[in-house]
Amino acid sequence: MSTVDLVPLVDDGLGNSAYLVDLGDGRALAVDVSLDLRGTWQAARRRGLTLAFAADTHLHADFVSGARQLAATEGTRVLASAAGNREFAHTGLREGDEVDLGGLRLRALATPGHTHEHLSFLLLDGDRPAGVFTGGSLLVGAAARTDLVSPEQTEALARRQYASLQRLAELPDELAVWPTHGAGSFCSAPPGAQRTSTIGAEKTHNPLLRAEDEDAFVTALLDSLGSFPPYFLRLPEHNRRGPAVLATDPALSSVDVAQVRALRADGAQVIDVRPVRQFAAGHIPGALSIPLRPAFASWLGWLADPERPLVVVRSDDQDPAEIVWQAVKIGCTNLSGELTGGMTAWTAADQPTTTTRLVDADEITREHVVDVRQDAEFTAGHIPGATHVELGALSDIADALPRTPTVVMCGHGERAMGAASLLELAGHRDLAVLEGGPDDWAETTGGSLEGGA
Template identity: 75%
Template sequence: MNTVEVVPLVDEGLGNSAYLVDLGDGRAMVVDVSLDLRASSAAARRRGLTVAFAADTHLHADFLSGARQLSATEGTRVLASAAGHREFTHSGLRDGDEVDLGGLRLRALGTPGHTQEHLSFLLLDGDRPVGVFTGGSLLVGSAARTDLVSPEQTEALARAQYASLRRLAELPDDVAVWPTHGAGSFCSAPPGTERVSTIGREKSTNPLLQREDEDGFVAALLGSLGTYPPYFRRLGEINRRGPAVLNEDPALAGLDAATVRAMLAEGARLVDVRPVTEFAGAHVPGALSIPLRPVFASWLGWLAPHDRPLIIVRGSGQDRAEIAWQATKIGYTDLAGELTGGIDAWTAAGHPTTSTRLVGPDQVDGRVLDIRQTPEFAAGHLPAALHLELGDLPDRADEVPGEPLVVMCGHGERAMGAASLLEQAGHRDLAVLTGGPEDWATATGRNLETGQ
């Protein structure tokens, strides 16, 4: 085989890439594919390929793997680490094991660090290494976090990550690097647009790979770790047991206003996915605002309870299938349905609504709560702004001072989510800034402050 076609399938919201490999004989292999198989299935269909292999580099914490689904519905052979002790049919691989793909070969490389059982997969054409699927080991410009297993093992895994990266650096410089985690991933990929690389490029540009001393590597890696969504702590075990096989695509059943009101009284939670301006104009009291956009799944997994039925309120032009798939791929399978007719049906039934005030960059007055991630806040924030990350707000809303309060982020979507959580906690006289710190600085002619 002279050329090997490897097609990246990018999930911009989760910041991850799966890969479809054309094996050259009408068959394909997918690597680190999620339970939302729409993109990989479409890519295979366009090329007339049957997915014969599904390889998982590790027990994913940020999405449900689609490997078991493919095995159950298409007879796909699952390739994964034997040390992962998966409880469904798969070929358990260990360091050095090879799989004949029909002309191409796949060699398992033990690269623990991101997880204990992590494998990278070296793709070979004959004896020529073509590229390596590095999963959560070597990333473009970085390496994946090592604190997802347990606090007690974080440093030991960071040291294992150091050894794994050094091993990968021994591959020829022209070998392609195909990582799973990329920009936007909470598994610690730096910002940037490049999602694939080469060994040679990473050796010359990756700050972590350039660190010769293990202690310095560990300090740099652990010092870069930010917060991550709590759903990460659940999905690894679900993927080990095997996600439930879907017999049909996830969907949102229609629920009338009376049913929704009764379910809310029994503990269901309402998630409003409409744009910020629509939510601000009128929403059901107690609703959680998470606007539908590429990062919807991440914030759903961060803010919404996983142990209660979820009811969706959406706008008429928003794709119900997209909502259902984004929730399902991160393990939110208890979707009770959606409010039929949306907010208009709620008001037509005589049920109350509330609103949230929006303010422009030149209208900020009084206390400001900045709910961005800590590195964002440190890079530039309004003088005297209070800081509390949005992900911490569900457990720390009582630490937020009284009203009036302007809540802000970078554009307004996360700030509205924070405001909805504060409203649930009893806060009133809240406003949301329609913009970010740079907009405020431009409008007022004042300087931002840096640091924490």
């Protein structure tokens, strides 16, 4: 195993890992950092390190790269694929190029598949390989998806992904594998996987590395592809052009009730980030519920209209900085501000509110049940007779769903409340949200779930 002084910086919400490598001389290398650099700066300053290098393995689809921000504010040297044609200052690398980090060296390995220009970075200590940053090529137990460029190129990129993984499998078995995408990422990492691995462990346990041949690999990879947030399709070009450099930390401005009313009249969308129970007890009619939690950024990028101004409603104990940083790191810059005083100010101004009923499992009788979890979750076990619509697809078919008493459910309630708010916006009434998930239903009622092994 590697003895390199490496600090993983895990973003549980996006399911990704960035890395900070202590180069041993007061400087550091950062790999695949997002624009939310708070954790990177904290880790570097805690160790007294300056961020000398920032390497990006690919034009990230699921977050805005922080490399350009580091270059502008810290003088960091950006290392990235020359084939990415980035429009800002960087050192463009090609297959076999090496960068001297001062004792350690970084060698570029062309590993296309997840994206055309994808590089992996082999970290060398002298002539000894110490580890490999695999980005979106070899993951723990998987390989990253290849359908983010265009449907017409998905299979061809899958075949290139096969060749890239075969190439990485030729590295020493004991070599550390440091992927970017991990459990929770919509870039195809399996749930529950470890964040890092070794080449040998992946050759033994990764089903895609154990595929019989290229065709079997392609079939397995393409069959594993699920849905992904639409903002994924916008960010590669955003990262290629170069994200705007932030002069100061982003912040939510305050807007009062009258300003919120005016913004809504001009087409603004209200994003209510309060917990499920608070939203249920009373919210602005037409508000979209996206509770603030680690997965907030993904669902904001999936459900909110990128062309409309967004007004945030939060509770007093929720951190506005966390809200805005999660938005900024996925390229969401259309936040008009937050409602001053929250729902207390709204109701004090005699503005209309609406509620959403919360129900326990034993309260579901003859209601129509809509399960908004991902396909794999639904297939693993669901309430008999439930209609399945993934949350990300709900807006497209909301008008086609029956307008009968409906209970919306997910795994815990957060996505279900988001779905209920979308259905309410589409004119559905008599909606309720199940507190809990299918396992709670089975335990409470003694019923048996459909699906599963």
